[in-house]
Amino acid sequence: MTAHTSGSPSRTTGSAETPWQRMAAGGGLLDASGRLLSTVFEEMTALAQRTGAVNLGQGFPDFPAPERMVNAASEALAAGHNQYAPIKGIPSLRTAIAEHQRQFYGLDLDAESQIIVSAGATEGLAASLLSVLEPGDEVVVFEPHYDLYGAVIRFAGATAVPVPLLPPRFTPDPDDVRAAFSPRTRAVILNDPHNPTGTVASPEFLTQLVELATEFEAVIVTDEVYEHLRFTGEHTPIATLPGAFDRTLTVSSAGKTFSATGWRVGWVSGPEHLIRGVTAVKSYLSHSAAAPLQHAVAEAVGFPPEFYEHLLDDYRDRRDILVNGLREAGLNPPEPQGTFFAVADVSDHYALAGVSTAKDLGEHWAENAGVVGIPVSAFVGEANRDLYSDWLRLAFCKRADVLRKAMADLALSL
Numbered sequence: 001m002t003a004h005t006s007g008s009p010s011r012t013t014g015s016a017e018t019p020w021q022r023m024a025a026g027g028g029l030l031d032a033s034g035r036l037l038s039t040v041f042e043e044m045t046a047l048a049q050r051t052g053a054v055n056l057g058q059g060f061p062d063f064p065a066p067e068r069m070v071n072a073a074s075e076a077l078a079a080g081h082n083q084y085a086p087i088k089g090i091p092s093l094r095t096a097i098a099e100h101q102r103q104f105y106g107l108d109l110d111a112e113s114q115i116i117v118s119a120g121a122t123e124g125l126a127a128s129l130l131s132v133l134e135p136g137d138e139v140v141v142f143e144p145h146y147d148l149y150g151a152v153i154r155f156a157g158a159t160a161v162p163v164p165l166l167p168p169r170f171t172p173d174p175d176d177v178r179a180a181f182s183p184r185t186r187a188v189i190l191n192d193p194h195n196p197t198g199t200v201a202s203p204e205f206l207t208q209l210v211e212l213a214t215e216f217e218a219v220i221v222t223d224e225v226y227e228h229l230r231f232t233g234e235h236t237p238i239a240t241l242p243g244a245f246d247r248t249l250t251v252s253s254a255g256k257t258f259s260a261t262g263w264r265v266g267w268v269s270g271p272e273h274l275i276r277g278v279t280a281v282k283s284y285l286s287h288s289a290a291a292p293l294q295h296a297v298a299e300a301v302g303f304p305p306e307f308y309e310h311l312l313d314d315y316r317d318r319r320d321i322l323v324n325g326l327r328e329a330g331l332n333p334p335e336p337q338g339t340f341f342a343v344a345d346v347s348d349h350y351a352l353a354g355v356s357t358a359k360d361l362g363e364h365w366a367e368n369a370g371v372v373g374i375p376v377s378a379f380v381g382e383a384n385r386d387l388y389s390d391w392l393r394l395a396f397c398k399r400a401d402v403l404r405k406a407m408a409d410l411a412l413s414l
């Protein structure tokens, strides 16, 4: 393959001149000559299309969004909700989000001043970071991580300070966490439940983050798009910890929970003084998320608890098909505690395939085993990349028959 990604050795981390180059470099999409590259997701999707392999690379569901929500969108279109929505989002959606946060987490939010609807979590995260970061600031991030964080941090002229989540449990060393904070720390980004590793943050880790953020007066930007995909225990938003709310921006999205990643409806909640900044930035990004879809998402966010229970049961079944299939293939993936991703150390398969990294095995599998995964190294900057070179991420947000076929093909290839 000619294009490179954040996982590629030729990803640049040196000086990038223009704002767009900074953003691309921060996301790992610039080569040494300043050329824009495709993402590993695009590469692997193209490979899956060429080889006919099952694409467990990209994290989007291949099954329908809830019928009630889709119908609500049709009704909203027919009812003429086709003009600009308010910048902050339509009131019924903000009220539904406030009610959701109260019901699930006991968080009491003012829908008028403490919630803003965004064009997916992507815009919510970007607007959150851009609203607080200044050139020279430092941002503590945990690797591996979603590529957007690095892109926006670098675009803002700030520096990401990575802390590795140590395999095989993908927990950080508390001493590393403390050492990453400095008087220059302006923000820390948490992602819980965590993509790509499928782990959830421990109470001790959350407490340490709040303590350090308080000590260093940092903003906590928390990406909780997988809040309803937590298989063990209850999801605890970091904003609910004592002392956290006033410095925390919590980002979530309809995309994952309602199997509608293409709708691009997300939201940010937090204290008014931070939401004000997010609103200002967001006004000049999307202005507002799609009006008719906001109406439908307002209905979906208010679905009864059974919807969320059913969602989790379905995903638990999908997870088990994937994890059991990988075990039958001789791998030993940690059981994902959240998200719709599993990771596995695939080094035991190298000899058979004649390769020496998960990235190369991923390509070998696409050609020979009918399955496409993403190397975890694609989510990591240069400094810590070797820690993850044996790990592959596979998505289980796919139909059960698709997952079964992928696992059967993998078993056959051995």
Ligand SMILES: Cc1ncc(COP(=O)(O)O)c(C=O)c1O
Pocket (backbone or CB within 6 Å): 059, 119, 120, 121, 122, 123, 146, 191, 195, 223, 225, 252, 253, 254, 255, 256, 261, 264, 265, 266
């Ligand atoms: C951790 C994480 N954050 C944010 C996003 C983006 O969410 P959205 O599609 O709502 O923009 C994703 C999507 O894959 C994700 O995995």
